Amino acid sequence: MKETVDQARSIPDSSLSSQRSGATVALFGEVLADVFPDRSVLGGAPFNVARHLKAFGLNPVLITRTGNDALRTELLETMAACGMETVGVQCDQIYPTGQVKVHFEGGTHRFEILPEQAYDHIHASVARKVALSIHPELIYFGTLAQRHAASRSALKMLLNHSSVPTFFDVNLRAPWYEAQIFRRSLRQADTVKVNHEELALLAELFALPGDTLAGHARAFMQTFEIGQVLVTCGPEGAWLIKRDGTEVSMTPNGATITVVDTVGAGDGFSAVFMLGHLQGWPVDVSLARAHAFAAAICTIRGAIPDRTDFYTPFLQEWQL
Numbered sequence: 001m002k003e004t005v006d007q008a009r010s011i012p013d014s015s016l017s018s019q020r021s022g023a024t025v026a027l028f029g030e031v032l033a034d035v036f037p038d039r040s041v042l043g044g045a046p047f048n049v050a051r052h053l054k055a056f057g058l059n060p061v062l063i064t065r066t067g068n069d070a071l072r073t074e075l076l077e078t079m080a081a082c083g084m085e086t087v088g089v090q091c092d093q094i095y096p097t098g099q100v101k102v103h104f105e106g107g108t109h110r111f112e113i114l115p116e117q118a119y120d121h122i123h124a125s126v127a128r129k130v131a132l133s134i135h136p137e138l139i140y141f142g143t144l145a146q147r148h149a150a151s152r153s154a155l156k157m158l159l160n161h162s163s164v165p166t167f168f169d170v171n172l173r174a175p176w177y178e179a180q181i182f183r184r185s186l187r188q189a190d191t192v193k194v195n196h197e198e199l200a201l202l203a204e205l206f207a208l209p210g211d212t213l214a215g216h217a218r219a220f221m222q223t224f225e226i227g228q229v230l231v232t233c234g235p236e237g238a239w240l241i242k243r244d245g246t247e248v249s250m251t252p253n254g255a256t257i258t259v260v261d262t263v264g265a266g267d268g269f270s271a272v273f274m275l276g277h278l279q280g281w282p283v284d285v286s287l288a289r290a291h292a293f294a295a296a297i298c299t300i301r302g303a304i305p306d307r308t309d310f311y312t313p314f315l316q317e318w319q320l
Contacts, residue, residue: 023278024059025050026088026136028127028155029145030119031064032098033071034263034302041302042075044098044119045142045171045267048303052271052293054084055311057320058278061134063088063127063158064145065118071097088130092118102263109263113144113173120148124157131158138274142169143185147176152184159188165227165277169270170194172201179205186224191277193230193270217241232269232294234262238287250287257299264303269294279320289318 027046034043050060062084066072068091075097079086098117103110122145131139139162146152159166168189170182182202186192194202196213203216208223210216217229221243232238239249269290276286293314297303300310314320 022057022059023138024061024134024136025053025138025140025274025278026061026063026131026134026158027053028063028122028139028141028158029151030098030117030142031062031066031075031089032100032117032119035099035101036302037102037104040099041304042071042078043100043264043303045144045169045270046140047075048264048267049140049169049271049274050084051082051304052268053275054082055308056271056275056315058275059085061085061088061130061136063122063130063154065090065092065095065122065151066098067092067096067118069097071099085134087134088127090118090123090126092121095121104261109261111173113176119145120151122151122154124150124154127154128157128161131162136162136164137278138165138167140167140169140270140274141185142171143177143181144171144173146181146185152181156184165190167191167193167270167274167277169266170198170202171266172198182206183224186220186226189224190227191230192220192226192228193232193266193273195232195234195266199229199231214239214241214247218245230273232266232291235295238269238291240283240287248283248287250284250291252291252295257295259298260301262298265294265297267303268297289314 027050029046030044031047032044033040050062053060076086095118098119099114101112141155166189168185199213199216208216208219210219220226220229228240228242230240237250237252241247272290272293273286
């Protein structure tokens with residue numbers, strides 16, 4: 001069964017008003033500084049997603065680790081200014097707060113991720129205690145923070161002691177991933193979000209059957225018992241396949257935007273799709289709204305807007 005939705009159908013009505021304002025989401029993984037050619041900006045997928053969730057009225061709790069340095073101070077000050085909880089931010093006395101250099105090449109971006117950062121050493125029992133204390137309704141995690149055994153153990157403990165839905169944002173960052181990490185993550189995920197290029201790479205890595213991306217996504221669900229696979233396709237939209245065979249896709253309405261850069265667009269998509277899950281929006285509405293927000297992120301520099309009024313049109317349109 002297949003449904004198709006045009007982006008124009010994202011216009012809200014009273015039945016789609018806020019239902020789960022303030023829901024807590026635990027986000028496990030890296031916080032790091034994105035070092036651009038002319039400036040440094042705090043980032044990392046979990047942090048970017050958390051910032052958006054907070055702006056949309058949810059209660060994101062980052063479970064991460066920083067160095068005892070100036071970037072940690074900046075992070076805590078930024079989180080406090082946004083009204084975010086800092087209970088999950090561990091402090092490492094040996095390793096520094098993470099950094100990644102961003103290079104722009106041929107209209108896109110390339111990340112140079114530094115090794116042995118504080119987020120590689122998230123303490124397992126501390127992470128578990130934080131999660132138990134905040135009672136999250138959803139857990140978000142990705143790939144990068146699993147490159148080191150310490151943080152892999154922390155995530156494993158966190159997921160093994162939780163019964164809430166999980167959202168795995170694949171976010172491939174070469175060369176920091178391997179097949180075994182994906183196997184563990186896919187088996188622990190209820191929703192898996194990938195872009196179309198990542199899906200093709202994973203299909204090749206696991207030698208999945210099927211001649212199309214949709215076929216590969218179905219093979220993923222069967223092999224790893226995933227609830228649903230969410231695939232983003234940049235300006236061409238997004239689609240989702242559920243375990244029951246339902247496929248929902250959205251096609252952009254053709255409106256043109258001025259792309260400044262694409263950094264953080266996927267994080268914006270993830271945040272709004274998770275918001276839609278917690279708000280009880282229909283899947284087609286979540287896809288359309290997530291795509292619209294990701295497109296808006298592409299019109300600014302960096303992953304997070306400098307002004308909070310960037311969110312105002314979305315808050316009003318979505319009645320949050």
